[in-house]
Amino acid sequence: MKTFKIILLLIIGALLTNSCTGGSSGGDILASDAAQKVYVKPGEWDKVYWFMSGGYSGNLTVHGIPSGRLLKTIPVFSVFPENGYGFELETKQLLNTSHGFLPWDDSHHPTLSQTDGDSDGRWLFINGNNTPRIARIDLSSFETKEIIEIPNSAGNHASPYLTENTEYVFAATRFSVPVPQKSIPISDFSKGKFYGTITAITVDGKTKSESKMKIAWQLLVPGFNYDISHCGKGPSHDWCFFSSYNTEQAYKMLEKNASKNDKDFILAVNWKKAEACVAAGKAKPFIGKHAHNYHNEGTIAVSKIKNTIKMLRPKDCPEVAYYIPTPKSPHGVDVDPTGKYIVAGGKLAAIIPVHSFAKMKVAIKNKKFEKKSYGSIPVLKYNEVIHCELAVVNTKDTSKSLCFGPLHTEFDNKGNAYTSCFLSNNILKWHLGETCEARQKVPAYYNIGHVSVVGGANKNPYGKYMLSLNKVTQDRYLPTGPEMAHAAQLYDISGDKIKMILDFPTMGEPHYANAIAAEKIQKKSKRIYKLSKNSHPYAAKSEKEAGVIRKGKTVHVKLTAIRTHFKPDTVTVNQGDRVIFHVTNLEQDFDYPHGFAVFGTPIPNLLVMPGQTKSIEFTAKKKGVFPFYCTDFCSALHQEMQNYIRVR
Amino acid sequence: MKTKFLFLVIMTIFFTSCEKKSEVLVMDTGGSDKQEDPLKNKGIGPVKTVKLGPLDVALAKKGKKIFSTKCSACHAIKTRSVGPALIGITKRRSPEWVMNMIVNTNEMVEKDPIVKAMIATYMVKMTYQDISKKDARKILEYFRQIDK
Numbered sequence: 001m002k003t004f005k006i007i008l009l010l011i012i013g014a015l016l017t018n019s020c021t022g023g024s025s026g027g028d029i030l031a032s033d034a035a036q037k038v039y040v041k042p043g044e045w046d047k048v049y050w051f052m053s054g055g056y057s058g059n060l061t062v063h064g065i066p067s068g069r070l071l072k073t074i075p076v077f078s079v080f081p082e083n084g085y086g087f088e089l090e091t092k093q094l095l096n097t098s099h100g101f102l103p104w105d106d107s108h109h110p111t112l113s114q115t116d117g118d119s120d121g122r123w124l125f126i127n128g129n130n131t132p133r134i135a136r137i138d139l140s141s142f143e144t145k146e147i148i149e150i151p152n153s154a155g156n157h158a159s160p161y162l163t164e165n166t167e168y169v170f171a172a173t174r175f176s177v178p179v180p181q182k183s184i185p186i187s188d189f190s191k192g193k194f195y196g197t198i199t200a201i202t203v204d205g206k207t208k209s210e211s212k213m214k215i216a217w218q219l220l221v222p223g224f225n226y227d228i229s230h231c232g233k234g235p236s237h238d239w240c241f242f243s244s245y246n247t248e249q250a251y252k253m254l255e256k257n258a259s260k261n262d263k264d265f266i267l268a269v270n271w272k273k274a275e276a277c278v279a280a281g282k283a284k285p286f287i288g289k290h291a292h293n294y295h296n297e298g299t300i301a302v303s304k305i306k307n308t309i310k311m312l313r314p315k316d317c318p319e320v321a322y323y324i325p326t327p328k329s330p331h332g333v334d335v336d337p338t339g340k341y342i343v344a345g346g347k348l349a350a351i352i353p354v355h356s357f358a359k360m361k362v363a364i365k366n367k368k369f370e371k372k373s374y375g376s377i378p379v380l381k382y383n384e385v386i387h388c389e390l391a392v393v394n395t396k397d398t399s400k401s402l403c404f405g406p407l408h409t410e411f412d413n414k415g416n417a418y419t420s421c422f423l424s425n426n427i428l429k430w431h432l433g434e435t436c437e438a439r440q441k442v443p444a445y446y447n448i449g450h451v452s453v454v455g456g457a458n459k460n461p462y463g464k465y466m467l468s469l470n471k472v473t474q475d476r477y478l479p480t481g482p483e484m485a486h487a488a489q490l491y492d493i494s495g496d497k498i499k500m501i502l503d504f505p506t507m508g509e510p511h512y513a514n515a516i517a518a519e520k521i522q523k524k525s526k527r528i529y530k531l532s533k534n535s536h537p538y539a540a541k542s543e544k545e546a547g548v549i550r551k552g553k554t555v556h557v558k559l560t561a562i563r564t565h566f567k568p569d570t571v572t573v574n575q576g577d578r579v580i581f582h583v584t585n586l587e588q589d590f591d592y593p594h595g596f597a598v599f600g601t602p603i604p605n606l607l608v609m610p611g612q613t614k615s616i617e618f619t620a621k622k623k624g625v626f627p628f629y630c631t632d633f634c635s636a637l638h639q640e641m642q643n644y645i646r647v648r
Numbered sequence: 649m650k651t652k653f654l655f656l657v658i659m660t661i662f663f664t665s666c667e668k669k670s671e672v673l674v675m676d677t678g679g680s681d682k683q684e685d686p687l688k689n690k691g692i693g694p695v696k697t698v699k700l701g702p703l704d705v706a707l708a709k710k711g712k713k714i715f716s717t718k719c720s721a722c723h724a725i726k727t728r729s730v731g732p733a734l735i736g737i738t739k740r741r742s743p744e745w746v747m748n749m750i751v752n753t754n755e756m757v758e759k760d761p762i763v764k765a766m767i768a769t770y771m772v773k774m775t776y777q778d779i780s781k782k783d784a785r786k787i788l789e790y791f792r793q794i795d796k
Binding site for chain 2: 564567
């Protein structure tokens with residue numbers, strides 16, 4: 001009986017202590033003081049902006065770290081119903097290409113603009129992978145201001161990668177194609193008739209116009225799959241490096257046929273040399289139809305089609321490029337903060353190979369080349385360039401591997417490297433100096449793609465936080481049906497041992513993420529658009545300017561919005577008229593947008609920031625009286641912010 | 649028997665352990681209808697003292713122009729619109745208060761006792777229009793002209 005009582009008491013005691021707490025503890029993450037490290041008090045700000053690509057969503061999200069809060073989605077290559085981007089007339093032209101209006105793409109690698117090898121907080125560049133494009137986002141407004149199409153390319157994956165002072169933004173071809181495009185047998189790929197291009201884009205930081213990017217030249221290279229890139233820094237300032245796979249030039253069953261060679265290549269391009277050759281007239285005019293689109297604030301975006309570029313061939317510019325053999329089907333190619341070492345993520349390799357820039361220069365000088373060259377590009381001897389090989393795979397028992405499937409490496413400010421290991425679900429911390437030594441293995445859940453350290457690809461990494469960007473989520477969060485958000489885990493890397501401190505879902509498919517200390521951006525973030533600087537042709541900068549302008553069957557409605565009414569209050573048009581509403585938000589107060597929607601029109605929402613003018617266009621098809629209203633809750637009288645359009 | 653009793657006691661504790669009476673929030677309806685002389689209220693903001701001279705007609709004309717673009721969406725002179733009619737404003741309010749309301753709208757809306765009382769009548773908060781101190785002075789001159 002006594003035993004029974006004791007058991008009963010124990011059970012009840014256990015029930016009592018548990019009864020007021022919900023859920024279970026999170027295992028490793030709550031085992032430490034992790035919660036304190038990521039807790040940002042209500043009303044307080046995060047320390048870091050982390051920009052994550054949206055992958056197949058075509059846009060970009062901004063998270064605050066360490067809290068993991070989602071701060072904003074920035075639409076880039078895709079139309080965005082939340083604010084009307086790409087639907088409204090002001091930004092629609094940004095999505096124009098030589099193939100017409102393409103309102104969707106696949107965005108992969110956000111890269112912050114650089115000055116002296118560090119992120120400077122001016123702009124962020126991101127690639128459109130499917131129909132090759134590079135976008136520039138202004139970080140004072142967090143808006144896409146410019147998109148340039150990359151001609152003579154396909155699968156714009158090794159893109160965008162920047163030189164130390166943003167002298168150039170580089171893009172390279174992942175899916176080699178006939179250049180210029182023509183219809184030839186697909187099997188010609190294996191005969192070397194397909195090509196890739198390395199595209200160098202300049203960015204004019206001095207002009208006030210948002211028309212800043214320009215294709216300076218393209219370098220025509222053999223048709224391999226150029227995957228990822230990084231440019232040098234310090235001693236390697238003049239060079240950019242591009243990883244490649246499928247040097248087998250397979251066009252069928254790449255998974256098998258492009259994995260035959262033990263080594264593929266890193267392409268080292270001397271961009272200073274290329275620049276000199278282009279200046280000396282070695283690059284020739286070449287077909288290269290591409291769209292260049294930009295949006296000056298306060299007006300309507302412009303799209304221009306250009307038809308030619310300058311093409312440089314390696315044979316016309318000796319010493320412009322070299323191939324460095326690298327095991328095996330490498331993904332990442334990362335230059336350490338000193339600029340002395342080039343680390344490859346040899347996806348299928350049992351080692352992490354590290355090349356020495358100094359050795360590469362000596363090998364070039366002494367012509368330590370393999371017999372075979374490709375498209376006038378010499379192949380350097382592996383042993384002459386390799387600095388160290390960090391053995392990471394246990395072939396007898398892969399579960400014991402330090403890093404199985406190394407993909408991508410970033411660095412901290414203490415000489416350590418962090419490599420993502422896709423197949424073994426972990427990050428490997430290792431030390432890179434005269435030798436390479438493994439230091440710590442931490443789990444990532446699951447199938448980690450890229451790893452991102454704040455400033456981890458720069459000359460001076462910030463070093464405190466690291467993020468894993470994972471491809472498979474499964475049991476990490478509450479289930480939401482078959483489709484789960486991707487998972488990211490945040491680690492504190494400031495101490496001797498890495499600690500996982502947060503796990504949070506992300507939007508779309510963040511391939512890569514690029515982070516910057518918040519102080520570099522937060523102070524110059526715009527609060528409003530000045531009405532006085534609004535140069536939109538149909539802006540109504542005061543209610544006096546509001547009204548209707550009829551030009552034949554086209555009716556421009558210059559509409560003003562201010563808490564809490566529109567002017568004009570009523571609009572009458574004729575059936576069949578082409579109606580364009582230009583809505584100007586007269587507010588000049590931070591964070592008071594007005595929304596706008598008209599019954600039965602294909603564009604159901606505009607979000608107009610203070611001082612902005614945005615426009616929607618539709619044809620008045622049916623006779624009747626239809627409401628329009630403010631879609632953004634703006635004041636206590638928001639519900640009253642509603643009027644009618646009559647179609648007679 | 650004893651065990652049963654013990655069980656009941658413990659279960660009672662268990663089931664009541666999370667119950668907590670919700671507190672009722674009672675609105676404080678106190679306060680004073682008495683207001684200090686509004687003309688002594690200089691408002692909150694960067695405008696500390698305004699020296700008024702004889703009416704400057706040229707300045708008032710500039711003020712009228714700014715008023716018509718920045719203020720007239722919500723204010724009329726003689727009648728109540730979204731906000732109050734502005735006739736008599738210089739008799740009801742100090743010049744500093746008027747200018748602070750224009751240049752430091754958000755803080756005035758949150759803190760100034762006169763504005764807080766007015767919100768109950770108008771049910772809408774005045775919006776900041778990014779007007780400089782210099783321009784606010786011109787608008788004040790326009791109000792002075794109206795009230796003359």
